[in-house]
Amino acid sequence: MSNRKINMKEKYRLLTRDLDWEYSYRDYKEIFPQEEFEGIKITDWSKWEDPFRLTMDAYWKYQAEKEKKLYAILDAFAQNNGQQNVTDARYVNAIKLFLTGISPGEHQAAMGFGHVGRQLGGVGARVACQMQAIDELRHVQTQIHAMSHYNKFFDGFQDFSHMHDRVWYLSVPKSFFDDARTAGPFEYMVAIGFSFEYVLTNLLFVPFMSGAAYNGDMATVTFGFSAQSDEARHMTLGLEIIKFLLEQHPDNVPIVQRWINKWFWRGTRMLALVAMMMDYMLPNKVMSWQEAWEVYFEEAGGSLFKDLARYGIEMPAYAKTAIAEKEHISHQAWSIFYNYGHAAAFHTWMPTEKEMDWLSEKYPNTFDKYYRPRFEKWREMEAAGERFYNPTLPMLCQTCQIPMGFTDMEDPTSTFYRQSEYDGERYNFCSDGCKDIFDHEPEKYVQAWLPVHQIYQGNCGGPSMEDVLGNYYKINLGVDNMDFHGSPDEERWNMWHNLESAENKLKRAS
Amino acid sequence: MSVAAITPTYVGERRDRVENFHGNQIVYVGWDRHLMFCSPVAFALPPETPFSKLQDEIIPGAFSQHPDFAQIDWSAVVWHLNGAPFSPSRDKSLIEQGVDHKSIIRMATPGLNGIKGSGS
Numbered sequence: 001m002s003n004r005k006i007n008m009k010e011k012y013r014l015l016t017r018d019l020d021w022e023y024s025y026r027d028y029k030e031i032f033p034q035e036e037f038e039g040i041k042i043t044d045w046s047k048w049e050d051p052f053r054l055t056m057d058a059y060w061k062y063q064a065e066k067e068k069k070l071y072a073i074l075d076a077f078a079q080n081n082g083q084q085n086v087t088d089a090r091y092v093n094a095i096k097l098f099l100t101g102i103s104p105g106e107h108q109a110a111m112g113f114g115h116v117g118r119q120l121g122g123v124g125a126r127v128a129c130q131m132q133a134i135d136e137l138r139h140v141q142t143q144i145h146a147m148s149h150y151n152k153f154f155d156g157f158q159d160f161s162h163m164h165d166r167v168w169y170l171s172v173p174k175s176f177f178d179d180a181r182t183a184g185p186f187e188y189m190v191a192i193g194f195s196f197e198y199v200l201t202n203l204l205f206v207p208f209m210s211g212a213a214y215n216g217d218m219a220t221v222t223f224g225f226s227a228q229s230d231e232a233r234h235m236t237l238g239l240e241i242i243k244f245l246l247e248q249h250p251d252n253v254p255i256v257q258r259w260i261n262k263w264f265w266r267g268t269r270m271l272a273l274v275a276m277m278m279d280y281m282l283p284n285k286v287m288s289w290q291e292a293w294e295v296y297f298e299e300a301g302g303s304l305f306k307d308l309a310r311y312g313i314e315m316p317a318y319a320k321t322a323i324a325e326k327e328h329i330s331h332q333a334w335s336i337f338y339n340y341g342h343a344a345a346f347h348t349w350m351p352t353e354k355e356m357d358w359l360s361e362k363y364p365n366t367f368d369k370y371y372r373p374r375f376e377k378w379r380e381m382e383a384a385g386e387r388f389y390n391p392t393l394p395m396l397c398q399t400c401q402i403p404m405g406f407t408d409m410e411d412p413t414s415t416f417y418r419q420s421e422y423d424g425e426r427y428n429f430c431s432d433g434c435k436d437i438f439d440h441e442p443e444k445y446v447q448a449w450l451p452v453h454q455i456y457q458g459n460c461g462g463p464s465m466e467d468v469l470g471n472y473y474k475i476n477l478g479v480d481n482m483d484f485h486g487s488p489d490e491e492r493w494n495m496w497h498n499l500e501s502a503e504n505k506l507k508r509a510s
Numbered sequence: 511m512s513v514a515a516i517t518p519t520y521v522g523e524r525r526d527r528v529e530n531f532h533g534n535q536i537v538y539v540g541w542d543r544h545l546m547f548c549s550p551v552a553f554a555l556p557p558e559t560p561f562s563k564l565q566d567e568i569i570p571g572a573f574s575q576h577p578d579f580a581q582i583d584w585s586a587v588v589w590h591l592n593g594a595p596f597s598p599s600r601d602k603s604l605i606e607q608g609v610d611h612k613s614i615i616r617m618a619t620p621g622l623n624g625i626k627g628s629g630s
Contacts, residue, residue, distance in 0.1 A: 332548070339549075372628075377630065394548065404540075415550060425526075425527070426612040444513045449525060453526045
């Protein structure tokens, strides 16, 4: 090696495009066997514009700097007993949901981008995917580290990755990523790179990170800042893949449109978890789910799809339904978790009077009419010592795997039912979006591992609740689950802050 | 094309075949306008279960916590099976009257519309 200094442009070329070589003794199709079966036509990979403009050596240096700062703050958070400074112990349940439901998704994304970073024929796209794979791996690691401190003081964190693979509601994010990762490489890129990272990511990260900031959770806020510049890069990759596919061949347009329809719908269904987190689990509210949806989907997404119209791409097929649902889904999702609070690895509760008033104000068309009476009834039952739990397992949607808790936007008091028959068997869905996804590729979704059916088949540790929840899910019964009121989490929190529990207050008053 | 796969003849495993439920079949029951129960519920029942058993034992076990439940006039209940109007015979089994694996039974209770009429 000579000591000759190479300029940035040359270095960039050497560390990206120049990593490729001419395949002289193997057929291209043998090397990239997954490039054609989805029907996508690529005529010229050299037209790919590298979105990151980042070389590996610069990447290491930059990420190492961020890690140093992140871990310094995490140390300080631990040393200063940061866990005591969050707004309220109820808040920590949002972090439990994040660690069990979202962090394993970062790991899934790492594996997905690692796979696609091998399968795409263009070297520019491969290098970009490989960098994103490393980002995703860093995210899951730093999230686990950031949240590990809470594991010392609160229940429900201890078996997050085991739970992700088994617990009923965690099959929602798990099956989402399983679906993407078992698709071809281009669908994966449209699913995760574009639909998720570009169109919907702000609806996931902004609520969680600003939620953390509003609720004194410096560990999570700091992680959020550390991931932010990565997310910006991921968005540019997501946009590049779409533009590249649409510019390569007109036959790609309908395929890409169908993938956008599918993954927008799958993403919005999964975001019901974020919606309820924002409206119900944050003691200090940032904004309502409806407001976040309007800013980050209707405004930002609206202008994105205007921009894509020149390629013949339209708004996702089920955007109208999703927009109508913005006034309902957080309440419906929280109702599901309240119903099955005995089977969740975090605590649930009914909003306080003040919180109910906030919900009425933020949801003037729906909250008082449809949800307040239900919640007041539940509060009444709790006060009478009969906290409501649903005694029967729920019916799940075959595609999104969420209990069928969503209603008809034409009549929000009616459950929305859809059914298909395929190869002599019935399949049931929560929405037209989920039904259409199944109908297009039934051979994929007949394989869905639906937690309720698995329990009834005897594949989840045994027939009793203790077998399933305790042994198979590894939920510490009576500790990790049930209502927040009366939980060990609440008791410890009150002890740290010399607060009296609601129960004791009642006792003293009577 | 019923799936986009590298193998043209790809077939997926049918994970919820009735044979996998050890003699039971899955039956879903939803009570219209009573969303205090957040979604319809799922039961694993022998196909030979008489409808009377479903109505008298199984449904009460699922829904009796609701204050409307005790008010139900069972002769006035409007039933649907997989979206179509349904007149169940109490003495016949589920399977005899078309309630097969993964069927949805919906019951509407006229005049009872949930807590304060809110559909809950």
